Amino acid sequence: xxxxxxxxxxxxxxxxxxxxxxxxxxxxxxxxxxxxxxxxxxxxxxxxxxxxxxxxxxxxxxxxxxxxxxxxxxxxxxxxxxxxxxxxxxxxxxxxxxxxxxxxxxxxxxxxxxxxxxxxxxxxxxxxxxxxxxxxxxxxxxxxxxxxxxxxxxxxxxxxxxxxxxxxxxxxxxxxxxxxxxxxxxxxxxxxxxxxxxxxxxxxxxxxxxxxxxxxxxxxxxxxxxxxxxxxxxxxxxxxxxxxxxxxxxxxxxxxxxxxxxxxxxxxxxxxxxxxxxxxxxxxxxxxxxxx
Amino acid sequence: xxxxxxxxxxxxxxxxxxxxxxxxxxxxxxxxxxxxxxxxxxxxxxxxxxxxxxxxxxxxxxxxxxxxxxxxxxxxxxxxxxxxxxxxxxxxxxxxxxxxxxxxxxxxxxxxxxxxxxxxxxxxxxxxxxxxxxxxxxxxxxxxxxxxxxxxxxxxxxxxxxxxxxxxxxxxxxxxxxxxxxxxxxxxxxxxxxxxxxxxxxxxxxxxxxxxxxxxxxxxxxxxxxxxxxxxxxxxxxxxxxxxxxxxxxxxxxxxxxxxxxxxxxxxxxxxxxxxxxxxxxxxxxxxxxxxxxxxxxxxxxxxxxxxxxxxxxxxxxxxxxxxxxxxxxxxxxxxxxxxxxxxxxxxxxxxxxxxxxxxxxxxxxxxxxxxxxxxxxxxxxxxxx
Numbered sequence: 001x002x003x004x005x006x007x008x009x010x011x012x013x014x015x016x017x018x019x020x021x022x023x024x025x026x027x028x029x030x031x032x033x034x035x036x037x038x039x040x041x042x043x044x045x046x047x048x049x050x051x052x053x054x055x056x057x058x059x060x061x062x063x064x065x066x067x068x069x070x071x072x073x074x075x076x077x078x079x080x081x082x083x084x085x086x087x088x089x090x091x092x093x094x095x096x097x098x099x100x101x102x103x104x105x106x107x108x109x110x111x112x113x114x115x116x117x118x119x120x121x122x123x124x125x126x127x128x129x130x131x132x133x134x135x136x137x138x139x140x141x142x143x144x145x146x147x148x149x150x151x152x153x154x155x156x157x158x159x160x161x162x163x164x165x166x167x168x169x170x171x172x173x174x175x176x177x178x179x180x181x182x183x184x185x186x187x188x189x190x191x192x193x194x195x196x197x198x199x200x201x202x203x204x205x206x207x208x209x210x211x212x213x214x215x216x217x218x219x220x221x222x223x224x225x226x227x228x229x230x231x232x233x234x235x236x237x238x239x240x241x242x243x244x245x246x247x248x249x250x251x252x253x254x255x256x257x258x259x260x261x262x263x264x265x266x267x268x269x270x271x272x273x274x275x276x277x278x279x280x281x282x283x284x285x286x287x288x289x290x291x292x
Numbered sequence: 293x294x295x296x297x298x299x300x301x302x303x304x305x306x307x308x309x310x311x312x313x314x315x316x317x318x319x320x321x322x323x324x325x326x327x328x329x330x331x332x333x334x335x336x337x338x339x340x341x342x343x344x345x346x347x348x349x350x351x352x353x354x355x356x357x358x359x360x361x362x363x364x365x366x367x368x369x370x371x372x373x374x375x376x377x378x379x380x381x382x383x384x385x386x387x388x389x390x391x392x393x394x395x396x397x398x399x400x401x402x403x404x405x406x407x408x409x410x411x412x413x414x415x416x417x418x419x420x421x422x423x424x425x426x427x428x429x430x431x432x433x434x435x436x437x438x439x440x441x442x443x444x445x446x447x448x449x450x451x452x453x454x455x456x457x458x459x460x461x462x463x464x465x466x467x468x469x470x471x472x473x474x475x476x477x478x479x480x481x482x483x484x485x486x487x488x489x490x491x492x493x494x495x496x497x498x499x500x501x502x503x504x505x506x507x508x509x510x511x512x513x514x515x516x517x518x519x520x521x522x523x524x525x526x527x528x529x530x531x532x533x534x535x536x537x538x539x540x541x542x543x544x545x546x547x548x549x550x551x552x553x554x555x556x557x558x559x560x561x562x563x564x565x566x567x568x569x570x571x572x573x574x575x576x577x578x579x580x581x582x583x584x585x586x587x588x589x590x591x592x593x594x595x596x597x598x599x600x601x602x603x604x605x606x607x608x609x610x611x612x613x614x615x616x617x618x619x620x621x622x623x624x625x626x627x628x629x630x631x632x633x634x635x636x637x638x639x640x641x642x643x644x645x646x647x648x649x650x651x652x653x654x655x656x657x658x659x660x661x662x663x664x665x666x667x668x669x670x671x672x673x674x675x676x677x678x
Contacts, residue, residue, distance in 0.1 A: 078363030
C-alpha cells in the first residue's frame with residue numbers, strides 16, 4: 001500500500017468481521033488511518049457495524065457509538081455539540097453508515113445535519129442495497145438491478161444523493177472508490193481540513209450481494225468509475241465541481257456482466273442503462289465545465 | 293441579576309425552563325410542539341441572552357432531538373430536552389435506546405392527547421404509553437412542582453444512570469400562570485454538582501457503546517436496568533429530603549403524597565393536575581363530615597408498589613381517576629394499582645373511572661359526584677367511562 005499516503009496507526013485492526021475480500025474493510029483501513037486517533041465514530045446498523053465486531057470487542061481504535069439505523073446525522077450532531085461543550089472542538093466526529101442508513105431511512109436526519117452545517121465527516125459505504133440483510137433494494141440501487149425485494153430488477157434510477165447534498169450547499173461532498181485508494185485518502189485529507197458538514201460516498205461492490213468472486217472487488221469498483229456508473233468527483237460549497245477521473249472510455253457492458261444482479265438483463269435493458277448513464281455523465285460534465 | 297431566591301409570575305412551562313436553566317445543561321436538542329413550545333423558546337431566549345451556556349441543536353424532528361440527546365449524554369454532558377404528545381410517540385424507539393445505554397437525560401413532557409383525532413387536550417396517554425421504555429416517570433400538578441422536579445430529576449438521573457421524564461398536563465399546568473419560587477443559582481449549584489460520566493465517548497478512553505451483544509450479555513444489561521430502577525425509590529426519597537431542606541418547600545417524600553387520608557373511608561388516587569381539583573373536592577367533603585382523602589402518585593415509574601400498599605392499607609374504598617385510556621385495558625393507573633394491591637390482606641375495593649380521558653374538564657363538583665357513586669357501586673376490574 002505504499003502508493004497510499006498514510007501512516008498505519010492501529011486505527012483499524014485485524015480480527016474484524018468483514019467477508020473475505022471485502023473492499024469496505026480496505027476502505028475503512030484507509031479512512032480511519034487518515035482520520036487518526038482523535039475522533040469519535042457514529043455507526044448505525046450496517047456492514048460497518050458488523051465489521052467492527054461484537055461486544056466486547058472492537059476492530060476500530062476510536063470509540064464507536066452504535067446508533068439506530070435512521071439517526072446517524074442526529075447522533076453525530078449530539079456527539080459534536082457535546083464535544084464542543086467540553087472544549088474538544090478539534091476532535092473529529094466521523095459517521096460510517098451504509099446506503100440504507102443514508103439514502104433511505106437516515107436521509108431526514110442527514111439532511112437536517114447538512115442544513116445546520118454541523119461539523120461532521122460523514123462516510124457512506126455505498127453497496128447499493130441492504131446487503132447486510134441479504135440484499136434488498138435501497139434508494140441507492142441502480143436501474144434494473146435485481147435484489148431480494150426487486151427480483152425482476154429495479155424500475156427506477158439510483159437516487160443522486162451527491163446532487164441533493166450539493167443543492168444544500170454542503171461545504172464538501174465527494175465520491176470515492178476502493179479502486180482509487182490514493183484519491184480516497186486525498187479526499188479524506190481534504191475533508192479533514194474543512195470545517196462543517198462533509199460527505200463522502202464510497203462505492204463498495206458487495207461480493208456476495210452483487211454476485212462477485214472474492215478477488216473481484218477492486219476490478220468491479222474500477223470498472224464502475226471507468227464506465228461512468230460511479231463517477232469520481234467532488235463538489236465544494238455546492239457549486240465547485242471537480243472530476244477526479246476524467247475519462248469515460250468503457251461501455252457499461254463489462255461492469256454489468258461481472259455481476260449476478262444484472263444477469264437477467266436483455267440487450268434492450270442494457271441499452272437503457274447505457275443511455276441513462278451517458279446522459280448523467282453529460283450533465284455532470286456541464287457542471288464541471290461551468291465551475292471551471 | 294442578583295443571585296437570590298426570587299418569586300416570579302411564571303407559566304408552568306416557563307417554570308420548567310427556569311428549572312432547566314438552573315441545572316446548567318450543556319446540550320439541549322429541541323423541537324417545537326404545542327403545548328411544549330414555550331419551554332424551548334424560553335431556553336433559547338436564555339441562551340441568546342447569555343444567561344445560560346448550552347449548545348442548542350434544532351433538528352428536523354423529535355426523533356432526531358432524542359437521537360442527539362442520547363449521543364450528547366453518552367459523550368459526557370448534561371442534557372435537557374422537552375416534548376409532548378406525538379413528539380413523544382415519535383421518540384418511542386429511542387426512548388428504549390436512551391435507557392439501554394444508561395443515559396441520564398432529563399426530558400420534560402407536556403401531557404397532550406394523541407391523534408387521531410387531532411387534539412390539544414390534557415391527557416396522559418402519551419407518557420403512559422412509554423411506561424415500558426426504562427425511563428423514570430414523574431408527574432406534577434403545578435409550575436412550582438415542575439420546577440422543583442426538574443432540579444431533582446437531574447440529580448436522580450445522574451445518580452442511578454436512568455433517563456428521567458417529568459410530565460405535567462397541557463394548558464391546566466403548562467400555560468397556567470402562577471407565582472413560582474425560583475431558587476438561587478448558588479443553591480442549585482450546591483445541590484447539583486457538575487456531571488461526571490465515567491463511561492463516555494472519549495478518544496482518551498476509547499470505549500465504544502452499544503455494539504451487538506450475545507444473549508447472556510443482553511440479559512445482564514436488562515437485569516442491570518432493572519436493578520437501577522430498584523434503586524430509584526430510595527435515591528428519590530433522599531434527594532427530595534435534601535432539596536426540601538434547601539428550598540424550604542414540602543416535597544412529601546418525593547414518591548406519593550397523602551392529603552387528608554386520616555381515617556379515610558374513601559381514598560381517591562390520581563396523578564397530575566387532577567390532584568389539585570381532587571384536593572378542593574376533598575376539602576368540601578371533609579367539611580361535610582365525610583372521611584375522604586387523596587393519594588397523589590408523584591412517581592409512576594418505577595411504580596411505588598410498597599408505598600401505595602402502605603398508603604392504602606386498611607382503607608375500605610379506593611377510587612382511581614384516570615386522565616388516560618389504554619384500549620383493551622382501561623385506565624392505566626387503575627390497572628397498575630390493582631396489580632400493585634394484588635394479594636394484599638384487607639385489600640380495598642377498587643373502582644376505576646376514566647374521568648379526564650380525552651382532556652375533558654373534571655370539576656370539583658364532578659369529583660364529589662363520583663365519590664357519591666361509590667356507596668352503591670360494585671367493585672369491578674373494568675375501568676368505567678363516567
